[in-house]
Amino acid sequence: MAGRIRNEDIALVRERSPIAEVVGEYLQLRNAGGGNLKGLCPFHDEKTPSFNVTPARGLWFCFGCSNGGDVIKFVQEIDHLSFTEAVERLAAKAGIQLRYEEGGYTPRRDAGQRARLIEAHRAAAEFYAEQLTSPEALAGRKFLSERGFEAADAERFGVGYAPREWEALVRHLRGRGFADRDLVAAGLAREGRRGPIDRFRGRLVWPIRDLSGDVIGFGARKLYDEDDGPKYLNTPETPLFHKGSVLYGADLAKKEIARRRQAVVVEGYTDVMACHLAGVPTAIATCGTSFGAEHIKILRRLLMDQDEFRGEVIFTFDGDSAGQRAALRAFDEEQRFVTQTFVAVQPDGLDPCDLRVRYGDAAVRDLVASRLPLFEFAIRSRIEGYDLDTAEGRLAALDAAAPVVASIKDRALRQMYAISLDRWLGIMDEQFVLRRVRELSARQRPGARTNGRGGAAAGGARGPAERQRPSYDPHDPDVQRERELLKLAVQRPAVLGPEFDQIPAEDFLAPPHAAVRQVIAAAGGVTVPVGAAEWAALLREHAPNDQVRDLITRLAVEPVLFAGDSDDRYAADLLARIKERQVTRLIADIKSKLARLNPAEQVEEYNRLFGDLVALEQQRRELRERGLGSQ
Structure with a gap:
């Protein structure tokens, strides 16, 4: 078994894996000033972005959940990988061949399970795509053609064909060196009487990719009447594929979703294809499950969903009763978004794929453009079927729709829809x-907390209910100056110079700050001639535990509260204030000693200490004058 990855290769992986690009595959990042980027944290629910990335130092940190690290740590956390697996994954993307301490390059069989399963899916996707051109796949090509898709369209989306044989894919992947256990674990095969057999047979298949573009599963549509399986068969739950947190087409749509601040949620693989080809490149779909909370988290990160009413999520559903029920289920999840949500329903029941076949690309774009606010759609769906020409019918419709209005968490929006409901019903009595x-709102939400929208607070991750009180006051100006000084030491060490290295760790009031000061000393001090990213990595390597390492990461990402004419001036001010504090302690010690001496009997020692006191008082005055700029 291969040994530890060589340190120089790990450093090369970090260097060739730009953190903004890697993180940007999973969430949208925007300029936060000072060379930083920000986005919605992928590790906890939040309404406003607290996730920061500092490309110059190759670090990320979330000020909401206090999680942070380098590009390798991000891949570990986001994809639930070990350190080695994360390095291997980044190395594969960067084209780096890793070397191990025991010598030689890593053989394929020694790769982590995730890497093996990803590679098996990639090989399977290539196999299926090649099979689509075979004579046997005529039914699959006919299916695509009847839905308006050409060969180039199938190639663009990676559509393939699974042969009707029992072991066609299994034999192919065995020949590529994959073990049976990996094919079963990946969901590509299942156990048969005499060993693994293909999971998908005689079906058209769509590769399902994660946000980084890796194939992690497949969706398969049956083509033959004798196939007694479901119409659509998806990859089962595997170490790679969790249908509740995967959106088909998100890898293709993510850039346009971020640019347009729009996401269009459709119901099937062909609908995604039709939308993209018709000029709606923000379309995505769930994979064999209802749209749920995990899907919302993904979309919010891609939308940078923080500004109310600026972006939009559009659900498309069939106009039949099943489509309306699906829309109402979406209504239950709507208020997890900050942005606006809409419903686009084709009255004749055509889905985007059929709509494109019958009426062309423009009809698909018109469907999206004709969207209705989801709240309005949900309320109107409740009052349909009632006789609004009678008082009894209007009252019954009010009782049916009022609970929907009452469930709107935004108080102002709730009132506006109540007024609209009065108009739609023709009651003409808003009060x-x-x-x-x-009345219904008070009954439904007796103890609801509110957020900035006037709605229920987000159910995001929170820290422990009771945190141990620190042994120092973090709001103490001296402690805050320490923190600012350490930020400079981590982010811009050159502006501090050797004067910082002369300050001992015990001069820092906050124990965590003293610990960071010790790490800086252990790393060689701020005059070590390395670049910004290398310096941050060096400090993190010297950290004695995760708590100190996390604080270093935070200090590397947190903006410096600049307060001066220049970096040099601000650094000088902070150094002066810290040294002034050190001198003040020395003055107090000398005064204490002088108070214990008898000047008549211990003249020599008294005079020496008094001289030192005068010199220190002069030094303190000079330092205080230098440090005025930091106040």
Whole structure:
């Protein structure tokens, strides 16, 4: 078995894996000033972005959940990998061949399980795509052609064909060196009476990719009447594929979703294809499951969903009763978004794929453009079927729709829809309708907390209910100056110079700050001639534990509260204030000693200490004058 990856190769992986690019595959990042980028944290729910990336130092940190690290740590956390697996994955993407301490290059069989399963899926996708051109795949090509897709379209989306044989894929992957256990673990095969057999047979298959573009599963549509399986068969739950947190087409749509601040949620693989080809490149779909909370988290990160009413999520559903039920289920999840949500329903029940075949690309674009706010759609769906020409019918419709209005968490929006409901019903008594909605709202949410929208607070991750009180006051100006000085030491060590290295760790009031100061000393001090990213990595390597390492990461990402004419001036001010504090302690010690001496009997020692006191008082005055700029 291969040994530890060589340190120089790990450093090369970090160097050739730009953190902004790697993180940007999973969430949208925007300029936060000072060379930093920000986005919505992928590791906890939040309404406003607290996830920061500093490309110059190759680090990320979330000020909401206090998680942070380098590019390798991000891949570990986001894809649940070990350190070695994360390095191997980044190395593969960067084209780096890793060497191990025991010598030689890593053989394929020694790669981590995830890497093996990813590679097996890539080989399977290539196999299926090649099979689509075979004579046997005529039914698959006919299926695509009837839905308006050409060979180039199938190639663009990686559509393939699974032969009707029992072991066609298994034999192919065995020949490529993959073990049976990996094919079963990947969901590409299942155990048969005499060994593994292909999971997908005689079906058209779509590769399902994660946000980074790796194939992690397949969706397969049956083509033959004798196939007694479901119409669509998806990869089962595997170490790679979790259908509740995968969006088909998100890898292709993510850049346009971020640029347009729009996501269009459709119901199937062919619908995604039709939308993209028709000029709606923000379309995505779930993979064999209802749209849920994990899907929302992914979309919010891609949308940078922080500014209310600026972006939009559009759900497309069939116009039949099943489509309406799906839309109402989406309504239950709507208020997890900050941005606006809409529903686009084709009255004749055509889905985007059929709509494109019958009426062309423009009809698909028109469907998306004709969207209705999801709240309005949900309320109107409740009042359909009631006789609004009678008082009894209007009252019954009000009782049916009022609970929907009452469940809107934004108080102002709830009131506006109550007024609209009055108009749609023709009751013409806004106060009556508002009272009815308020009664139901009070009943439904008796103890609801509110957030910035007037709605329920987000159910994001929170820290421990009770945190141990620190032994220092973090709001103490002296402690805050220490923190600023350490930020400079981590981010811009050159502006501090050897004067910083003369300050001992015990001069820092906050124990965590003293620990970071010790790490800086252990790494060689701020005058070590290395670049910004290398310096941050060096400090993290010297950290004695995760707590100190996390603080170093935070200090490397947190903006410096600049307060001066220049970096040099600010650094000088902070150094002066810290040294002034050191001198003040020395003055106090000398005064204490002088108080214990008898000047008549211990003249020589008294005079020496008094001279030192005068010199220190002069030094303190000079330092205080230098440090005025940091106040």
